[in-house]
Amino acid sequence: xxxxxxxxxxxxxxxxxxxxxxxxxxxxxxxxxxxxxxxxxxxxxxxxxxxxxxxxxxxxxxxxxxxxxxxxxxxxxxxxxxxxxxxxxxxxxxxxxxxxxxxxxxxxxxxxxxxxxxxxxxxxxxxxxxxxxxxxxxxxxxxxxxxxxxxxxxxxxxxxxxxxxxxxxxxxxxxxxxxxxx
Numbered sequence: 001x002x003x004x005x006x007x008x009x010x011x012x013x014x015x016x017x018x019x020x021x022x023x024x025x026x027x028x029x030x031x032x033x034x035x036x037x038x039x040x041x042x043x044x045x046x047x048x049x050x051x052x053x054x055x056x057x058x059x060x061x062x063x064x065x066x067x068x069x070x071x072x073x074x075x076x077x078x079x080x081x082x083x084x085x086x087x088x089x090x091x092x093x094x095x096x097x098x099x100x101x102x103x104x105x106x107x108x109x110x111x112x113x114x115x116x117x118x119x120x121x122x123x124x125x126x127x128x129x130x131x132x133x134x135x136x137x138x139x140x141x142x143x144x145x146x147x148x149x150x151x152x153x154x155x156x157x158x159x160x161x162x163x164x165x166x167x168x169x170x171x172x173x174x175x176x177x178x179x180x181x182x
Contacts, residue, residue, distance in 0.1 A: 007058035008065025015066040016073075023142035024074035029133035031070065032126045034063030039123030046116035060119075064126065068095060077143040 019027040038060035045052045068091075075087050106121045 001057075003054045003057040004061035004065075007061030007063075009061075011062040011066050012069065015070065019070050019073060023137070024070055024077065025133050025137045025142065027070050028067060028074065029130055029137070031063045031067050032130035032133060035060060035067070036123045036126040036130060038063060039119040039121075039126060042119035043116055043123065046119075060122075064122070067129070074143075 015027060015031060038056050041056040042053065042060060045056055072088060072091055075091060076084050079087050102125070106118055109117055109121050
């Protein structure tokens, strides 16, 4: 786990900077392909050399841990500032659904086959994301770099964090109360 976390921490800045200058979908596709290959490597190296496992684990963290932040940056490139909190909330909800369903499905697969297939499962999921990113790249033109804000590494956290971000505009809903009446 330390190798995975260290790989993820190291890659945030370079992949984020790359996504500032390239089509973010290219970065998403490349990171997904890398995570898929790392997952295949981890599945193949199951029960093998510790050095090989550490290497594949670090590569997995390098690629897989950055995908959410780059996806969030890409989604925010496509919406106005006023919509960014709603978009971030929606992406976090989808992430949470995957965080619930993924371990359940992976555990079921491992119970039916072998514990070594955990990373084969993640490789399959990243392969689907890779294919979807390629599909979207063919369906829509890229957002020009000058129309984007710089990448900001964002932890997977509560949408309340975005309300504290000075770059987002806070929209206060109308309550219908006047002169301080509740």
